[in-house]
């Protein structure tokens with residue numbers, strides 16, 4: 001089948017996806033026109049905010065690609081105080097962001113569980129239940145996820161990073177702390193508990209093939225995810241994977257592949273939330289706008305207090321590390337309108353897919369009753 005014929009379909013096989021990932025020129029335009037049309041029909045030309053609070057870069061894991069890995073000693077570690085986190089959440093609330101996302105390195109234990117639980121209650125309180133909350137704090141026990149769900153978190157983003165288990169092992173140390181099956185089990189627990197469940201992968205990793213990327217999208221469809229956050233892999237000088245820097249696809253190709261992955265996923269999963277990842281902007285100054293145009297509908301403006309941003313350096317050339325939260329907002333407003341889309345303020349912007357997936361969406365107690 002040629003690209004035109006494939007694009008007549010509503011869902012794709014592995015081979016179809018591989019063909020779509022390789023399209024260029026006019027065919028590439030056809031792919032993006034179709035995905036933009038699907039977004040407009042099912043979501044509208046709209047974008048919702050998740051004010052991103054990167055509240056700590058302390059991490060117990062040693063992922064071979066990540067700048068905040070435990071083994072990186074060239075990094076100043078930080079942990080925001082509760083008051084700093086609450087002030088950032090208040091900023092999001094006062095500025096009608098609708099939702100926040102709390103993200104950090106991966107730590108487990110009673111102290112972390114209780115701290116986050118307490119913060120969730122306090123954020124719900126300061127926003128009169130109105131701020132939606134996404135968590136992205138890694139692998140945890142199911143009981144911990146449950147505590148946080150009960151305290152008001154209703155979305156969770158846990159990237160599987162790479163769905164080909166062999167590739168997963170190449171980009172993580174081979175020990176219990178980096179267990180592919182546990183990551184999968186965590187995703188299942190989140191879905192079982194009723195979270196809007198998000199996952200994603202990095203695109204352009206060393207050793208990754210087009211077959212792997214096609215497998216990633218098929219995994220997302222079969223797992224029936226509600227949200228996706230995927231972005232280009234960008235090397236970091238202080239990580240073990242830097243060893244393969246010379247073998248990587250050029251940044252522009254990783255960028256292009258990411259846009260194609262977003263476009264294909266939008267056609268396959270029409271009503272999920274898809275993030276325009278910040279890493280896109282590290283490659284192209286208007287990278288996130290390009291993603292919005294062709295299918296993404298979520299942006300995560302960084303509202304971490306400025307003095308810490310430089311230390312949450314996941315990859316080299318991370319953008320906006322010297323901006324303030326106010327800078328981020330006005331910059332994004334201009335950018336989103338450039339992409340001919342409109343920012344929706346004061347709404348959660350929940351995944352429509354989740355609502356359809358869950359027969360009885362009213363069973364999430366307090367937080368759901370505050371959906372606007």
Ligand code: SAM
Pocket residue numbers: 065066067068103104105106136137138139157158159161201202231232233234235236279314315
């Ligand atoms: N530890 C939590 C987790 O794994 O879910 C959240 C924090 S983690 C730093 C957030 C994401 O950063 C990871 O899921 C990974 O995909 C991304 N990331 C880390 N290093 C990266 C790199 N070099 N290039 C692009 N993305 C990277």
